[in-house]
Amino acid sequence: MTIDPTAFDRYRQSPNEWTTLPRLLFGTAITVALWVGMTIAVLFGGTYFYVIWQVSIGGSPLAGGAVQNFLASPQGILTALATFSGIWLGLWIAMRWVHGEPLAALVGASRRVSRSGFLKGLVAVLITSLLSEILLYLLQPEIARGAINLSTWLLFLIPIVALTLLQTSSEEALFRGYLLRGLANRFNSPFIWALVPGLLFTSLHWSSSSSAAINACVLASIAAFALLLTLLVYATGNLSAALGAHLGNNLTGFLLISHQESYNSFALFNAKPLEGPGWTTLDAVLIAGIGIVCSLLTILLLLHQRSPLKVEPDRARPGESP
Numbered sequence: 001m002t003i004d005p006t007a008f009d010r011y012r013q014s015p016n017e018w019t020t021l022p023r024l025l026f027g028t029a030i031t032v033a034l035w036v037g038m039t040i041a042v043l044f045g046g047t048y049f050y051v052i053w054q055v056s057i058g059g060s061p062l063a064g065g066a067v068q069n070f071l072a073s074p075q076g077i078l079t080a081l082a083t084f085s086g087i088w089l090g091l092w093i094a095m096r097w098v099h100g101e102p103l104a105a106l107v108g109a110s111r112r113v114s115r116s117g118f119l120k121g122l123v124a125v126l127i128t129s130l131l132s133e134i135l136l137y138l139l140q141p142e143i144a145r146g147a148i149n150l151s152t153w154l155l156f157l158i159p160i161v162a163l164t165l166l167q168t169s170s171e172e173a174l175f176r177g178y179l180l181r182g183l184a185n186r187f188n189s190p191f192i193w194a195l196v197p198g199l200l201f202t203s204l205h206w207s208s209s210s211s212a213a214i215n216a217c218v219l220a221s222i223a224a225f226a227l228l229l230t231l232l233v234y235a236t237g238n239l240s241a242a243l244g245a246h247l248g249n250n251l252t253g254f255l256l257i258s259h260q261e262s263y264n265s266f267a268l269f270n271a272k273p274l275e276g277p278g279w280t281t282l283d284a285v286l287i288a289g290i291g292i293v294c295s296l297l298t299i300l301l302l303l304h305q306r307s308p309l310k311v312e313p314d315r316a317r318p319g320e321s322p
Helices: 006-012 021-056 066-072 074-082 085-098 115-139 150-186 195-203 212-236 240-256 281-303
Strands: 143-145 269-271
Touching: 006 150, 006 212, 021 066, 021 074, 021 085, 021 150, 066 074, 074 150, 085 150, 115 240, 115 281, 150 195, 150 212, 150 240, 195 212, 212 240, 212 281, 240 281
Parallel strands: none
Antiparallel strands: 143 269
């Protein structure tokens, strides 16, 4: 399996002369600040109204922590996903006013999302996510029907898909778009343009409520998934396949089988939560292994020459040299 770097070279060379390292750091700071600000404003505002609503119906919103209770509720999950709009706002400001480029430049040199690449990434991850869930079930067969009924699940299906796309696309635009593209334009070594965004993305998934062993296994799985997403951008010079793959991964956890107690309000089934007790070090190693193997299988599905889901490189815009 070989990868032609032509499309990626076109992508990494697409930034203008304003994409200097100081401007890249400044744009990143703007994006992170707006993301954090949006998160604080939306979550605390949402918590305030959630407490008022719970009190009005005779609930006890303060028991166990008002913010934690709100985030665990269906309203809280929807609100948490909406906070990722802060990333898009920050990236728009950074691209427009710091770099003098359109936001669409982050997608690829063609500045177009490939429908085929997006769908192939989505389907491939849904396939390997199914395999992952089967293996996890064999490891820990504790699985129960979620609290949500089917009619409510169908009612929230479109909003959840839309907000999950908002979340995953913003992360891809920041980590595999803005940071990766900008760093690759300034540095040749993948240990900088690939490793730095990948480590930042992986570190965001640390959970203070999980044990050290489970945190290690989750971070190893996330790192493998980040490698997959980076390889897709490298092979295609475009974010489309990574956008579909990331969406498929998160939709599986939000809507089908949840492994996190704090994000299971819309899942049809709930597995044993990773942040809960009872996991051994061997369990953590096996969970990490499952995640890594499924990411490698996804790479084969999307990049192997004989795969029907093989993604194609981004094409140059009309008037550009191929």
